[in-house]
Amino acid sequence: MQFVAFLGAYRDPGNLNPWAAALLGALLTSRVTFVLCFLIIFLCALTSSVPHRLALTGITAAVVGVIANLALYFCGPPKAEPPARGDPTQDQGVYFA
Incomplete structure (x- = not known):
């Protein structure tokens, strides 16, 4: 905007x-x-009222969800093991050791 x-x-x-x-x-x-x-x-x-704290908790959860969704979208889903070195048919992504 x-x-x-x-x-x-x-x-x-x-x-x-x-x-x-x-x-x-x-x-x-x-x-x-x-x-x-x-x-x-x-x-x-x-303020320390319960409704305001609950609203802020919901906003925090929504922001964390959006950030996690964008991270998975741009990085791709996690993969168990990396592709063979030099294999151009495999896409890049996040790998866990």
Whole structure:
């Protein structure tokens, strides 16, 4: 989303320098998108009520799940043993010793 705002502001900068407008558009997009989310999370972390702790636990579990999913997607599934050396038919992946 930040990249799209950067390109949009660069393409139509108005009275500003295109690079300055692009940087301002990207920063504004990041601020509007993420500041409210961080504010809610940090305010919930400061309170000690059970519903807020449960909500933060759910958010943490979701973030860990997304990171693990992306790691498996980009690294491939774990393999038991590496392929023979120099075999171009085998793909690269994560191997456990």
